[in-house]
Amino acid sequence: MLPEPDPILCRALADDLRSAGFSGAALRDAWGEQADDAVPRGLRQPALRALGDRRDALATLGRLWCLGFAVDVEAAAAALPNLGVAGAVTLGLVGIDGDRVVPAVLVRPQPYGDADGSVEWWIASDLDEAALGGPLPEDHVLGVGGASQTLARLQLTWRGGTALDLGTGCGIQALRLRRLVPHVVATDISERALRFTRLNALLNDVDGIETRLGSLFDPVAGETFDRVASNPPFVITPRVAGVPAYEYRDGGLEGDALVASVVAGVAAHLSPGGVAQSLGNWEYRDGHSGLDRIREWVDPSLDAWVIEREVLDPLAYAELWVRDGGTVPGTPAYARLIDAWLDDFAERGVTGIGFGYVLLRRPLAGAPTLARYERVAGGGESAFGPHLAACLENQDRAGLLDDEGLASAILRVAPDVTEARHHRPGEESPSVIELRQGGGFGRTLEVDSALAALVGACDGDLAVGPLVDAIAQLLEVDADELRADILPRVRELIVTGFLTFTDA
Known part of the structure; x- marks a missing residue:
């Protein structure tokens, strides 16, 4: 210890x-x-x-x-x-x-930057495989890994009074949250991890981080928070003898039950307006979509935005995490562990394992207005947090507007959006028109000529309604029919960041 x-x-x-x-x-x-x-x-x-x-x-x-x-x-x-x-x-x-x-x-x-500037912390953690010269012990406390970096890039920069770092590990997320709130509660089932968290807070002269020992939400029963971040031990691991269960990555429950517990349980711990962000794996079982299964976990009182970045087949998933534990491919131990993973997946009819991001929010008032469960494979290494925050703000604002209000809005195309037109040889009109997002999740949307024309005309001058009327006249189509067709798609472009309000 x-x-x-x-x-x-x-x-x-x-x-x-x-x-x-x-x-x-x-x-x-x-x-x-x-x-x-x-x-x-x-x-x-x-x-x-x-x-x-x-x-x-x-x-x-x-x-x-x-x-x-x-x-x-x-x-x-x-x-x-x-x-x-x-x-x-x-x-x-x-x-x-x-x-x-x-x-x-x-x-x-460990460098980190946000709206308040750049810092560099010193982060202590357990020795890695290279330093140990072999597999990790099961109580290993991981340093700042790829998943932690991903969660950091996703974090909204919204401030609050209190925050919860669920499954803190070495405490890196707690340090990041502390820049946004005056008090952070950091929990973990590992006392070793909590001592690393306290060490790292002291080493970097950061106060306001309270550590508590316990599983999931047990240490914060009855409490609510403005911000919740969790890089939970989401790796799906067979619960059989001979398979190492690493505390930093394996939740100790069957299948994706740990992630389900985090997603379902956080509703009781979000203050009005509070936001929870986490990473996770979820199973596809016998043709049942993993995204649909997450939808069943989410409390209906919350706004939800779930983004699936990739889906691995069971063999690829098993190989990834057996190697992560330090077992060398080509050895008998490697083959034995792969078989254990495949047997475990087969028992539940698992055909794929999704990985992605979960954002949940308790609305300030009224019913939830956001329920997005989508697959987005694009995006680079940029910070997604500011993009997500802007999208949520756009979603809130657009949600207050009926169609007449949206038609009266003056919009501007986001500065990172470009257009690509694909022509067949010898043809004057494009066969495909794409809108491409340079930032955020790097989305590419195929649009028709009417929507492309609208986006191209959104320069902060005229409202959406007059632009639609002008495009209808140009295309010689009914203006009311075009408006009914195009306004829902304009809402989508606002929420995904292709269009923004001029005073945003």
Whole structure:
């Protein structure tokens, strides 16, 4: 068990890291871009080789806590003048083996940026597979992984009074939420994870984060929050002997029941206007769509926006997570675990496993107005949070307008939208017209000439109604019929961010 972190020692460690220039940019410069990109893939030797014989504090701490290599006691002591090697031992960050200081954890810089600016935290977590030289222990506390980064990109920047980080792990989501609210409750079933969360809060001088031990919503019974974020242990894992159950990724329930519990249970913990965002996996069973199954989990009192990014077949899913646990392909253990996963899926008739994002909101007043369950495969690595926030605001505003009100609205095409027209050789009129979104989820929509003309004319000058009338006259069609056809599609373009209100 990681020792309870001592605030004085954490401040001393922070001083030493700061003095060493222990930042992501400095480490990347020290060992080069290629080696830096290889470290998250478990390839440590290129970075170690690039450091050569350097014994400065940055190189020593980089070897010790970024790469997970032992260093000699003299170099460690020089790199930690305030904390000292004994202090690092007391914090549970290192051990001593003769004249060598051996890493017990990883401590890596983690940049983050939002509307309030950019920060870089130092995040402590358990040693990874490369540093351990084998599979992870089941109580492993993960650092900042790909799923955590994805959830960070999704986070709305709306502020509030309180927030809940459900299944906090190393505490990275709690740190991010703390920038939006004055008080965060971070929960986990792992006391080890909660100690890492407290360590990371102290190390980065962040207050207002309260940790509580317990499963799912048990530690916050009867409480509500303005913001909820959860990167839950959503990996679907066979509940049979011989299959490792990693606390950081496996919820301990059959199939996708853990994700169902999070989605269904959060309604009782959302304040009016409160928003919950989480990641998840869901099963497709005997032809029953995973998105339809999520719809059954969502409390009907909430707005819901569920985005499915991909669907894996059972074999691909099994291979992904068996490799993630450190079991090497081609070994008997690998084949045995794959069989266990496939047997588990077969028992429930699972034909596919979806992965995606869940956004739930308690309306301030009245009935829910949003129920989107969709598959969106596009989008890059940009921050989706501001895009989602703008879409929700557009949805709220458009929802207050009847057709007459929408016809009176003045809209503007979003600056990231482009149009592509495809012509058959020799034909003057395009056979396909597409609207393409450069930001957000990178949507591509095929539209007809009437809608394309409307979007092209939305420059913040004329209202939608007069534009539709002009297009009807140009196309020689009935204006009322065109309006009835085009207004619902205009609403969709507003919600998905292709069009926006001029005063937004």
